[in-house]
Every structure is written in structure tokens, then in C-alpha cells.
Amino acid sequence: METLLVDLGERSYPIELGWDTIGSLGPYLRSLIPAKSCTVISNEEIFNLYGAPLLESLEKAGISANIFLIPDGEQAKNLQTAAKAYDALVANDMERNSPIIALGGGVVGDLAGFVAATYMRGVPFVQVPTTLLAQVDSSVGGKVGVNHRAGKNLVGCFYQPRLVWIDLKTLSSLPVRELSVGMAEIVKYGVIQDQDFFCYLEENSQKVFDFDPSTLAKVVRHGCQAKAMLVARDEKEVGIRALLNYGHTFGHVLETLTDYDTYRHGEAVAIGMIAATKIALELGVCKDKGILGRQLDLLSQIGLPTQWPKGLPKERILEVIKLDKKARSGAIRMVLPIKLGEMTVKRMSLEDIEKLIDYL
Numbered sequence: 050m051e052t053l054l055v056d057l058g059e060r061s062y063p064i065e066l067g068w069d070t071i072g073s074l075g076p077y078l079r080s081l082i083p084a085k086s087c088t089v090i091s092n093e094e095i096f097n098l099y100g101a102p103l104l105e106s107l108e109k110a111g112i113s114a115n116i117f118l119i120p121d122g123e124q125a126k127n128l129q130t131a132a133k134a135y136d137a138l139v140a141n142d143m144e145r146n147s148p149i150i151a152l153g154g155g156v157v158g159d160l161a162g163f164v165a166a167t168y169m170r171g172v173p174f175v176q177v178p179t180t181l182l183a184q185v186d187s188s189v190g191g192k193v194g195v196n197h198r199a200g201k202n203l204v205g206c207f208y209q210p211r212l213v214w215i216d217l218k219t220l221s222s223l224p225v226r227e228l229s230v231g232m233a234e235i236v237k238y239g240v241i242q243d244q245d246f247f248c249y250l251e252e253n254s255q256k257v258f259d260f261d262p263s264t265l266a267k268v269v270r271h272g273c274q275a276k277a278m279l280v281a282r283d284e285k286e287v288g289i290r291a292l293l294n295y296g297h298t299f300g301h302v303l304e305t306l307t308d309y310d311t312y313r314h315g316e317a318v319a320i321g322m323i324a325a326t327k328i329a330l331e332l333g334v335c336k337d338k339g340i341l342g343r344q345l346d347l348l349s350q351i352g353l354p355t356q357w358p359k360g361l362p363k364e365r366i367l368e369v370i371k372l373d374k375k376a377r378s379g380a381i382r383m384v385l386p387i388k389l390g391e392m393t394v395k396r397m398s399l400e401d402i403e404k405l406i407d408y409l
């Protein structure tokens with residue numbers, strides 16, 4: 050068991066990282082939050098896999114658990130599901146100090162966190178992330194929310210968990226595609242801040258797919274540390290946390306133009322990172338010509354797509370970027386690599402981007 054800290058003053062919290070630890074959460078939680086009851090939010094598939102040891106450990110620690118299961122998939126991350134969760138919390142007499150525990154991937158975590166942030170103006174929130182993406186990205190940092198017809202993650206807030214409890218063994222049941230999409234964010238951390246880690250991934254990424262415990266521990270630890278550091282320096286994403294958006298501008302364009310059903314988020318981000326690197330090279334911002342080929346090789350090794358799809362109309366690409374620009378109060382800020390481990394954020398106009406689309 051290993052502890053990392055997300056250092057946010059009075060909102061600081063530990064990330065507890067271990068192997069086969071899901072059945073030990075109860076006593077730890079009891080010592081952290083003195084509550085006699087809690088609510089576990091999950092979905093049926095994940096709960097069938099990992100619910101029993103979790104419940105047993107909570108019971109042993111004298112915490113009675115209510116279960117609220119949501120349907121599997123992104124479609125369930127909405128206000129209607131949140132409303133049903135509030136009903137369950139009220140029906141079970143959950144009080145202000147009763148924690149909500151999210152057991153699952155980013156969908157469960159985002160929704161459960163939003164419910165925790167809003168029920169009684171905020172109850173303690175615990176993340177037990179079970180996908181690679183959730184372990185290295187969505188469970189750390191406090192962005193919680195739900196989707197709206199008009200846009201993904203449109204309704205939400207910042208609400209930090211009290212604890213992130215990572216059991217690496219839960220990754221063993223993940224389909225390969227889910228591992229790959231989590232790895233996209235991990236490659237991103239290598240590019241944005243750590244050349245040595247990027248080299249490590251070039252040599253060891255295959256071991257992740259063999260579920261090698263020490264490799265999983267290293268990549269998840271590194272991912273959490275990288276995210277925790279950026280979040281600690283810039284909790285509300287007004288500055289440096291924006292580096293986490295590397296690959297996300299064009300990634301988001303792809304997800305939107307394919308109605309979120311062609312690419313998983315990490316796949317779109319992989320293509321988006323290559324797009325951003327090509328733009329950085331074209332603008333002369335990037336000083337390292339090898340960075341493109343190395344990312345292409347690593348991402349393909351991991352089983353991620355890298356090719357910008359043919360035939361997407363330029364006007365539609367620009368339309369999405371324009372909408373994002375509106376959501377981000379008027380500026381398009383592209384995160385571009387200078388070299389491995391060093392990035393810059395460039396303010397660009399729609400016209401600038403239009404000229405560059407042909408290079409994707």
C-alpha cells in the first residue's frame with residue numbers, strides 16, 4: 050500500500066494505491082470519516098465483480114451500506130439518473146456525514162461525485178476507480194458532473210473527494226480496449242511533463258497488457274502524481290492545469306463529429322495529440338522532429354488510432370472549435386509540444402486554425 054497526497058490545503062486528500070485492497074476499505078474509511086452508514090454508487094457489471102468484498106469490509110467496520118446501481122454506459126451520466134440517486138439517498142435517510150462511495154469507471158465517478166457535491170450541499174465523497182482511465186485521470190482532481198443534451202459534462206462543478214482508493218487488481222478484468230484508452234492519458238503525461246517516463250513507456254507499455262503488477266503500479270502511480278501535481282498548483286484550471294488538455298482540442302472535435310460512438314475518449318485524444326504535434330511542427334513551435342514519430346510508434350504499440358479520419362468537412366470542424374471557444378470565454382488555447390516534457394499554450398484565432406486543418 051502506498052500513499053500519494055493531493056495537496057490542496059484544507060481540501061487535501063490521500064490517494065491510496067495497492068493490489069487487492071478493495072476488501073480493506075472499511076476500517077480505513079471508518080477512521081477517516083466517523084459515519085455509521087454510506088451509499089455505494091456503481092453499475093451492475095462492476096458491482097457483481099467487486100461489490101461483495103467492498104460490502105463485507107464496510108460491514109465489518111460497522112458501516113451499513115446502501116447500494117444505488119446505475120445503468121452501464123455514458124448515457125446514464127445525466128440529471129435523470131442523479132435525481133433517482135437523490136431519491137434513494139432521501140429514502141435511506143442519508144445524513145450530512147454519510148459518505149458516497151463511487152465504485153466504477155469515470156461515468157460512475159463523475160455522476161456519484163456530482164450527487165455527493167449537491168446532496169445536502171455536499172456530503173463526503175470517496176472514489177474507488179476501477180478503470181485505468183478513472184485511476185489515472187477522472188478520480189483525481191475533483192471535476193464532477195453530468196451530460197446534457199446540448200453537451201458532454203455541461204452540468205457540473207469542482208468537488209474534491211476525501212479519499213481515492215485504488216485497487217490495481219481491479220484492472221485485471223478490464224477489456225483490452227479500456228486499457229488502451231486509459232494508456233492514452235498516461236502517454237499524455239509523458240509528453241507534457243516527463244521525457245524519462247515517456248522512454249519508460251516506450252520500453253514497457255506491453256507489460257500493462259500482461260497485467261504485470263509492478264508495471265501497472267508504476268504507470269498508475271506516475272499518472273496520479275502527474276495529475277495531482279497539476280491539480281495542486283491550479284485546482285480550478287485557470288492556468289497550468291490546462292496542459293492536461295493536450296490532444297483534447299482536436300480529440301473533442303472528433304468525438305463530437307462522430308456523435309461519441311466511433312471513438313472512445315482516449316482514442317480521440319490519441320489522434321488529437323498527433324494533430325497537435327503536427328500543428329506544432331508546422332508552426333515551428335516544436336523543436337524536436339523525432340517527437341512525432343515516437344508518439345506515433347508508442348500510440349500504435351498501445352493499440353490506439355493516430356490517423357485523422359478523411360472526409361470530415363472543414364466547416365464542421367471549425368464549428369465545434371467555435372463552440373468550445375465560446376464555452377472557454379473566447380480564447381482557443383492550443384496546448385503544443387516544444388519537445389518531450391516541455392509544452393506551450395498558444396492562443397489561436399479561428400482563422401489560424403482554419404489554415405492548419407489541411408496539415409492534420
Ligand SMILES: NC(=O)c1ccc[n+]([C@@H]2O[C@H](COP(=O)([O-])OP(=O)(O)OC[C@H]3O[C@@H](n4cnc5c(N)ncnc54)[C@H](O)[C@@H]3O)[C@@H](O)[C@H]2O)c1
Pocket residue numbers: 092094095098121122123126153154155156157159179180181182183186187188189190191192193202219220221222223224227230314
Ligand atoms: N472528471 C474528470 O476529470 C474526467 C476526466 C476524464 C474523463 N472523465 C469522464 O469519464 C468517463 C469515461 O470513463 P471510463 O473510460 O472509465 O468509462 P466507463 O466508466 O464507462 O467504464 C468503461 C467500461 O468499463 C466497465 N468497467 C469498469 N471497471 C471495470 C472493471 N474493473 N472490469 C471490467 N469492466 C469494468 C464499465 O462498466 C464500462 O462498461 C466519461 O464520462 C468522461 O467524461 C472525467
Ligand SMILES: [Zn+2]
Pocket residue numbers: 234297314318
Ligand atoms: Zn481526457
